[in-house]
Amino acid sequence: MSKEELLKKRYRAEKRFKFYGLTSVILAILFVLFLVNVIFSKGKGAFSRTTISVEVDFNTEKLEIKNNPTNEEIQDTDFYDLSIESLLNVYKTKGLKEEKDLIRIFSPDYEFEIKNFIIENKGFLNKTTIIELTASDDIDQLNKGNYPRHLPEERRRISDFQLLIYDKLVEDNKIQKTFNTFLFTNGDSRDPELAGVGGSLLGSFFTIIVTLLLSFPIAILASIYLEEFAPKNRITDFIEININNLAAVPSIVFGLLGLGILLGTFDFPRSTPLVAGITLALMTLPRIIIPCRASLKAVPPSIREGALAVGASKVQSVTHHVVPLAIPGTLSGTIIGLAQALGETAPLILIGMVAFVVDLPSSPVDPSASLPVQVYLWSEQAERGFVEKTSATIMILLTFLITMNAFAVYLRQKFERRWS
Amino acid sequence: MKKIKIILLAFAAMIFASTAQARDQIKIVGSSTVYPYATVVAEKFGKQSKFKTPVIESTGTGGGMKLFCAGVGTAHPDITNASRAIKSKEKALCEKNGVKEIVEIIVGNDGITFSHSAKSQDANFTKEQLWRALASIVDVDGKLVENPYKNWSDIDTSLPNKKIEILIAPPTSGTRDAWNSLVMNKGCSKAAISLYEADGKKAKKECAKMREDGYAVEAGENDTLIVQKLTANPDAYGFFGYSYYLANKDKIKAAAINGVKPSLEGIQDYSYPIARPLFFYVKKAHIGVVPGVQEFLKEFTSKKSMGPRGYLTDIGLVPLASDKYKIVRTAATDLTTIKIK
Numbered sequence: 001m002s003k004e005e006l007l008k009k010r011y012r013a014e015k016r017f018k019f020y021g022l023t024s025v026i027l028a029i030l031f032v033l034f035l036v037n038v039i040f041s042k043g044k045g046a047f048s049r050t051t052i053s054v055e056v057d058f059n060t061e062k063l064e065i066k067n068n069p070t071n072e073e074i075q076d077t078d079f080y081d082l083s084i085e086s087l088l089n090v091y092k093t094k095g096l097k098e099e100k101d102l103i104r105i106f107s108p109d110y111e112f113e114i115k116n117f118i119i120e121n122k123g124f125l126n127k128t129t130i131i132e133l134t135a136s137d138d139i140d141q142l143n144k145g146n147y148p149r150h151l152p153e154e155r156r157r158i159s160d161f162q163l164l165i166y167d168k169l170v171e172d173n174k175i176q177k178t179f180n181t182f183l184f185t186n187g188d189s190r191d192p193e194l195a196g197v198g199g200s201l202l203g204s205f206f207t208i209i210v211t212l213l214l215s216f217p218i219a220i221l222a223s224i225y226l227e228e229f230a231p232k233n234r235i236t237d238f239i240e241i242n243i244n245n246l247a248a249v250p251s252i253v254f255g256l257l258g259l260g261i262l263l264g265t266f267d268f269p270r271s272t273p274l275v276a277g278i279t280l281a282l283m284t285l286p287r288i289i290i291p292c293r294a295s296l297k298a299v300p301p302s303i304r305e306g307a308l309a310v311g312a313s314k315v316q317s318v319t320h321h322v323v324p325l326a327i328p329g330t331l332s333g334t335i336i337g338l339a340q341a342l343g344e345t346a347p348l349i350l351i352g353m354v355a356f357v358v359d360l361p362s363s364p365v366d367p368s369a370s371l372p373v374q375v376y377l378w379s380e381q382a383e384r385g386f387v388e389k390t391s392a393t394i395m396i397l398l399t400f401l402i403t404m405n406a407f408a409v410y411l412r413q414k415f416e417r418r419w420s
Numbered sequence: 421m422k423k424i425k426i427i428l429l430a431f432a433a434m435i436f437a438s439t440a441q442a443r444d445q446i447k448i449v450g451s452s453t454v455y456p457y458a459t460v461v462a463e464k465f466g467k468q469s470k471f472k473t474p475v476i477e478s479t480g481t482g483g484g485m486k487l488f489c490a491g492v493g494t495a496h497p498d499i500t501n502a503s504r505a506i507k508s509k510e511k512a513l514c515e516k517n518g519v520k521e522i523v524e525i526i527v528g529n530d531g532i533t534f535s536h537s538a539k540s541q542d543a544n545f546t547k548e549q550l551w552r553a554l555a556s557i558v559d560v561d562g563k564l565v566e567n568p569y570k571n572w573s574d575i576d577t578s579l580p581n582k583k584i585e586i587l588i589a590p591p592t593s594g595t596r597d598a599w600n601s602l603v604m605n606k607g608c609s610k611a612a613i614s615l616y617e618a619d620g621k622k623a624k625k626e627c628a629k630m631r632e633d634g635y636a637v638e639a640g641e642n643d644t645l646i647v648q649k650l651t652a653n654p655d656a657y658g659f660f661g662y663s664y665y666l667a668n669k670d671k672i673k674a675a676a677i678n679g680v681k682p683s684l685e686g687i688q689d690y691s692y693p694i695a696r697p698l699f700f701y702v703k704k705a706h707i708g709v710v711p712g713v714q715e716f717l718k719e720f721t722s723k724k725s726m727g728p729r730g731y732l733t734d735i736g737l738v739p740l741a742s743d744k745y746k747i748v749r750t751a752a753t754d755l756t757t758i759k760i761k
Contacts, residue, residue, distance in 0.1 A: 108731075112467065147670070148670055151670050154669075155538070155669045155670050156669070157667070157670075189463055190456070190459050190463055190735075267495050269443075269495075270447070270477075271475060271477060352477050354477060354479075355475050355476060355478075356455070356459040356475065356476040356477075356478075357473075358462070358463055358466050358473035359445075359466065359472055359473050367445065367475040377478075379642060379644060380452070380641070380642050380643065380644060381456070382456065382643070382644065382663050382664045382666075382667040382668070382735075383667055384667065386644075387644070
């Protein structure tokens with residue numbers, strides 16, 4: 001081969017190589033776009049909620065309640081008859097089946113919703129007013145266009161009569177779409193229209209707090225000792241290798257550890273953020289120690305020597321000079337470690353976090369779910385409404401992860417000093 | 421620094437103070453098949469009573485039994501759900517750990533539906549045809565051979581000339597257990613059973629082995645996903661609980677088994693051939709210790725939930741026939757325990 005040919009060949013090789021690289025980048029971006037698109041197009045529906053306007057007459061005599069009642073008195077009153085009467089006024093029905101059909105276009109919580117409305121707005125006692133009640137899952141899905149209506153009746157969950165009511169309500173402008181606050185405030189529920197991630201948000205929050213409180217101080221102290229004080233010998237080498245190995249251990253192994261030791265030996269309560277937090281702290285520790293040590297190492301020796309030269313003790317040189325300079329790096333390492341812990345599911349399955357918890361947890365020892373576990377739980381439900389709820393939870397989880405990672409990047413960009 | 425110390429101490433104190441408290445919330449573990457029903461009852465119970473909403477963990481029937489039988493005391497669950505009756509091995513484990521009094525409640529019945537996309541033709545199978553389509557080894561001309569069937573019409577000429585494609589539940593699922601005992605074992609041909617027995621093998625175990633040559637595909641525990649796959653592929657079949665079929669009637673159809681389509685009545689009187697009862701078990705020692713257990717039992721077994729017009733039937737549970745219901749209700753109110761030995 002002549003020189004020119006060789007040269008051409010090398011140019012071609014370079015071009016090919018560039019092309020391969022570019023293709024893989026584009027492919028990766030396409031995959032991400034596809035994923036995000038699927039999640040967003042499925043999940044956006046969950047952020048709105050369908051309500052139906054119902055006229056309710058809060059007649060104190062009918063409710064058998066005195067004027068100016070206290071909250072407890074209202075709470076103890078039976079609102080069932082009033083609720084049913086108001087619901088049946090929405091459309092003319094004949095016979096029990098039609099009545100049942102009509103009531104079933106509302107979410108089963110109608111009685112509580114009416115009761116809570118009057119507790120918050122006592123001024124409406126003895127008055128007739130219009131309340132927005134949550135529509136049932138089926139009507140909600142129909143209203144969002146996710147449920148086909150052209151099928152024969154026996155293959156639909158919505159009866160012909162319910163469709164008739166729905167069309168009349170739409171015509172009268174009695175069906176509204178509002179922002180779904182339930183998604184953020186409610187705990188889990190078996191009715192998709194009432195289910196929310198409130199409980200699992202709190203659960204994840206408590207878990208991360210426990211993880212942070214345990215892993216951050218231990219990781220910082222361990223890395224300062226190993227980096228600044230520990231002698232270089234076989235034992236510290238051995239510890240270092242083990243830390244690196246632990247960071248690569250699959251998370252499910254830590255779940256087994258939590259199951260065996262925390263639940264088995266110490267009898268900690270199952271399905272609680274406390275146990276989850278401790279388990280995840282064990283998992284996160286090495287993942288924080290490694291970046292912490294790296295950022296301590298990045299502080300140039302001249303800083304330490306300068307401090308020592310003007311008479312500072314070893315501890316003073318570390319706490320007054322080295323650690324403050326390394327803080328941005330350690331913080332961003334911690335945040336990234338915590339973000340990983342936030343998205344972790346496998347160890348939580350073993351310690352019983354895959355649970356149906358309706359009540360919102362008020363402390364780390366109350367049973368609760370967590371965000372990734374909620375995704376797992378809802379993806380298994382039969383009801384159609386949970387499909388969009390699952391995607392919406394993924395969106396919320398992703399938002400948190402992206403925010404945390406962005407914050408870590410910001411800290412690094414803003415405060416990290418470059419030594420040249 | 422001082423402030424941080426105080427916060428940390430307060431946090432630690434709070435944790436220890438509250439772990440020391442007795443549990444005031446019912447804990448339920450067990451089968452993922454009973455989970456949808458138990459959660460609905462729990463939610464209603466939490467809203468209507470003064471007790472907290474029970475916490476329900478979906479661990480699978482076997483896992484639930486292990487936790488349930490681990491001992492008496494608030495560290496252990498009060499109730500376990502099961503998609504089959506308690507096994508004698510599990511009874512022995514319970515007895516060993518001091519769980520001597522157990523109340524058995526039959527929740528209702530569940531039918532397993534063998535379903536396909538709504539776009540494809542209605543289908544009808546016998547159990548033997550299903551076994552032949554799924555088994556890893558079948559008998560052909562009096563010999564046991566690796567499953568040779570590629571198309572449904574290879575099994576029986578009356579069946580469509582289409583490739584066999586079945587999505588199956590993983591071995592850990594209760595649905596697979598039930599499928600094995602109700603279809604794979606019942607559908608196993610007599611010739612195959614006698615051939616196995618002649619070889620000194622356990623026919624029950626051998627008949628339930630499923631083929632691994634790509635015609636039966638394991639699709640995971642997630643039944644919603646199976647429904648989605650069936651919708652996308654009109655030639656595929658899959659099996660899961662009746663409630664999933666009810667919720668997705670617009671997308672999938674259920675095939676008839678021995679000429680019977682799944683229906684509430686058919687599953688109730690077991691004339692639909694793949695129906696099974698669902699259970700839960702209650703630790704009697706926890707009644708009166710954990711608040712609300714007895715009340716929860718009453719709510720679960722009330723006519724309003726389990727009865728023919730109850731709210732559990734809305735989500736696909738097939739209620740018990742009235743004579744059986746009476747027995748269950750008495751067991752729940754009188755707390756009749758089952759024999760453990």
